[in-house]
Amino acid sequence: MSSNAVIQLVDLHKVYHTGEVDVHAVRGVSLEIQPGQFIAIMGSSGSGKSTLMNMIGCLDRPTSGEYQLDGVNVSALDRDALAEIRNAKIGFVFQGFNLLSRTSALENVEMPMLYNHRRVHSEEQRERARQSLEIVGLAERADHHPNQLSGGQQQRVAIARALVNRPSLLLADEPTGNLDTQTSIEIMGVFQKLSDQGITIVMVTHELDIARYTKRMIVLRDGKIVTNEPVRDRLNAEQELVKLRQAQAAVKLA
Helix, strand or coil: CCCCCCEEEEEEEEEEEECCEEEEEEEEEEEEECCCCEEEEECCCCCCHHHHHHHHCCCCCCCEEEEEECCEECCCCCHHHHHHHHHHHEEEECCCCCCCCCCCHHHHHHHHHHHCCCCCCHHHHHHHHHHHHHHCCCHHHCCCCHHHCCHHHHHHHHHHHHHCCCCCEEEEECCCCCCCHHHHHHHHHHHHHHHHCCCEEEEECCCHHHHCCCCEEEEEECCEEEEEEECCCCCCHHHHHHHHHHHHHHHHHC
């Protein structure tokens, strides 16, 4: 295996014991993800993708096998150690934006630093939050509250919040599920730019069109990887956005 991989999974298994029945949610998954890769994980309900995502996100531990995150073996860490490594090395983006309604975009982005084991001075917090908002193109909206932002802007704030602790890995769980087509394309453009800057992104999605914006697609079935290959017909978000706007303009003129 490569020594500089962000994620290394070796023969990972997850078994849930429910009464007399053992549910094998993940069965012998081995996977390596390099820095800057943008990965889509797909699969039907019950395929094991959510369980795998939870283990990659250090929200759950494997029953057996090994998981190394950024060179750290996290397979057998206790709950406190998992929480610490989650906050230090992983940023999360969810389908629901999970923003605090009574605080500004800037203050929402600052929140993860309040739980950082390394104390961050308030001035540094503010500066890092501003930098994260600038990365996602929302620096001018820093003082706006969530109800003053569109759905796409709220998701950008959520992405900025996920980036503020400078994680090794960004995990996105159905990040376009609550967004319209145009806004979804815009968000995928943000992810593509982050990937191009060297940030590793793993995204769970049910939508094939959304998965086509990534660099590699992994499909799970019955807890096993059945497809792991580059996206050959990868979409470019900026080009797709131009096409969509042209189509919308044509409809208005018709």
